[in-house]
Amino acid sequence: MLNLTAEHVSVLVLHGPNLNLLGQREPGIYGSLTLAEINRLLEEEGKKLQANVFHTQSNHEGALVDAIHEALGQHQGILINAGAYTHTSVALRDALAAVNLPTVEVHLSNIYRREDFRHHSYIAPVAIGQISGFGAQSYLLGLQALVHHIRN
Ligand code: CA2
Secondary structure (H helix, E strand, O other), X not given: OOOOOOOOEEEXXXXXXXXXXXXXXXHHHHXXXXXXXXXXXXXXXXXXXXXXXXXXXXXXXXXXXXXXXXXOOOOOEEEEEOHHHHHOOHHHHHHHHHHOOOEEEEEOOOHHHOOHHHOOOOOHHHOOEEEEOOOHHHHHHXXXXXXXXXXX
């Protein structure tokens, strides 16, 4: 018999440093939604996609590395906004490469329209793709792309 019920996939959303301040500072660059509101939108999008969405934020590089390691065996993919660590962290890149889970990199702002130091990402070469510049929508587009990739 044809089974039309897609199995749920599990996705870990990782938010890097300073993103806990969203909605409180610099709304011109990062939008007016808080991180809690973005997480809520991701959960709602996850329901539509039949994906369970788990999220965590840290201002500490090692805590993000630990979260990536712990994703192995728990989640089928990672959606990450590594914040400023995008441009500095070999450790995050190595952790993502080590667990080898499909990863989508997202940014609220268009990092290529900003300062030169934001144009390079250590994450991009180990990600299946990157979405940058669409505000909170970057996360939702990233989740859609990640879940489609996992299913296919
Ligand atoms: O555009 C993005 O999503 C970034 O990952 C945000 C990072 C930045 O370092 C990257 O180059 C691009 C910064 C996140 C800082 O978040 C704040 C939120 C509210 C107020 C101040 C900072």
